[in-house]
Amino acid sequence: MFDLDAHIGLHADALRLRSKRSEMIARNLANADTPGFEARDIDFRQALSGARREGGAVSLTATQSQHLRGGNASMDNAQLAESASMYRVPVAPSVDGNTVDVQLEQAAFSENAVRYQTTLHFVNSKLRGLMTALTGQ
Amino acid sequence: MSSFKIFDIAGSALSAQSVRLNTVASNLANANTVSGDKESVYKARYPVFETVIAGIGRDAGSTASVRVTEVIESEKAPLARYEPGNPVADADGFVYAPDINPVEQMVDMISASRSFQNNIEVMNTSKEMLLATLRLGQ
Numbered sequence: 001m002f003d004l005d006a007h008i009g010l011h012a013d014a015l016r017l018r019s020k021r022s023e024m025i026a027r028n029l030a031n032a033d034t035p036g037f038e039a040r041d042i043d044f045r046q047a048l049s050g051a052r053r054e055g056g057a058v059s060l061t062a063t064q065s066q067h068l069r070g071g072n073a074s075m076d077n078a079q080l081a082e083s084a085s086m087y088r089v090p091v092a093p094s095v096d097g098n099t100v101d102v103q104l105e106q107a108a109f110s111e112n113a114v115r116y117q118t119t120l121h122f123v124n125s126k127l128r129g130l131m132t133a134l135t136g137q
Numbered sequence: 138m139s140s141f142k143i144f145d146i147a148g149s150a151l152s153a154q155s156v157r158l159n160t161v162a163s164n165l166a167n168a169n170t171v172s173g174d175k176e177s178v179y180k181a182r183y184p185v186f187e188t189v190i191a192g193i194g195r196d197a198g199s200t201a202s203v204r205v206t207e208v209i210e211s212e213k214a215p216l217a218r219y220e221p222g223n224p225v226a227d228a229d230g231f232v233y234a235p236d237i238n239p240v241e242q243m244v245d246m247i248s249a250s251r252s253f254q255n256n257i258e259v260m261n262t263s264k265e266m267l268l269a270t271l272r273l274g275q
Contacts (some may be wrong), residue, residue: 026143026259027201030150034186128273
């Protein structure tokens, strides 16, 4: 039986985490003027390897027919992002306790958006490869 | 889909920055409004921003939008000027003007406008990302 999850692999998890990360950075940018707000971001590498470990596209060995195969996305992307989220180290001291550096956040947001598009492109080409195999054209 | 929360977050920021811009406009417009009464003279207004942590169930704490809780008036004492010829002067001939620094207000306006533009960019980029995701497989 063809395993679609294994074929698309970590790109699905990466896509989910990228969208979560863009939400966190948007949150930082929205609160750039709020006193006492602390900027947060997720450690993408750690979060993605966490997603793989929790059974993203890794299936459990089943030696008998009654054994269950490992569920995919067993850890919700919100929980995963929260567990890997860390506070940003403030670059400059601020009077009101706000640690958001707008330029840093903007750069991070752009980078995240480009990587999202890249991952999307990979998933797209994998899907189109499958379609070519199915239709033979 | 979690990406739609970005629109809530960015939208709240746009609204908060608009309120801030409104207060700056009010302060600049009333910078020269004098009054004979110390209590009733215009005082500079400032918005107070606050983070609203929202989200239900497993997503609790994931969305942090911004909100203007209140618009407070400045505590600075109004400047007293001696103008006996002014029709609104009080019995001693003093008029009171609000202590508003126009340079400070302009800087605030530039900061609010820059923040506003940033959040517009966030919304545009997210919208494009979502639309590209919808076109997956085509």
